[in-house]
Amino acid sequence: MVRVYYYDNIPGDQRLPHDSGKPVSLSTLEEIGVSYWYVPVEGHESKIEQIAKEREYKNRDVINVTKEGLGELYESKIKMFFEEHLHEDEEIRYVLSGSGYFDVREQRSDAWIRVGVEPGDLLVLPAGIYHRFTLDETNAIRSMRLFKDEPKWIAHNRGVETDSNPYRVEYLRSIGVGA
Incomplete structure (x- = not known):
């Protein structure tokens, strides 16, 4: 089962758990527009196809975030992924191997919620949500x-x-914040 909790905000290596000891429910993720499924990696094809069809995902690729895979760009990419940002598209990740953390902003409190992802976890972040990503100590x-x-x-x-990006404004409206 996916681990979801409030980030502790204690300085240190971003790849450590930073678990505040305060768990967060999947319903809280849903309230901020984040969708989660667990789809076992073995035999995942039909379930991923079903989700892709339902959500109108037409394209896909596979990304390997490792020191070997990214070479000399590794450290700069890890730093870039961990900068707080948003996208104007949904961010959809289905973990095939390895592990890491997605941090998402809880709008009302401005707190970080950390989602520890492992093989089989499928996470969908809505367009306009502030978030960041980091590997964990496995570095892959x-x-x-x-x-x-x-x-x-x-x-x-x-x-x-x-903050005034139309996708951000629409995201806030979709979760009942703002006009």
Whole structure:
């Protein structure tokens, strides 16, 4: 079962658990627009196809985030992934191997919620949600990325301009915050 909890905000290696000891329910994730499924990796094809069809995902690829896979870009990519940002598209990740953490902002408290992902976890972050990603101490994750259209990955780091991004505004409206 996926581990979801409030991030402790104690300085230190981002790849450590940073578990505050305060668990978060899957219903709390749903309230902020985050969807989660567990789909066993062995024999996952039909269930992933069903979800892709239902959610209109037309494209996919596989990303390997490892020191070997990213080479000299590894440290800069890990740092970039951990910057607080949003996307104008859903971010869909299905973990095939390895593990890591997605942190998502709980809008009402501005607290980080940490989601520890492992093989079989399928996480969908809505367009406009502030989030970040990091590996854990295993330093490796292999994930399928699904896309509604052509694959793209444009991060908009948090700031005054991003706070007024139409996708951010729509996200806030969708969870009942703002006008």
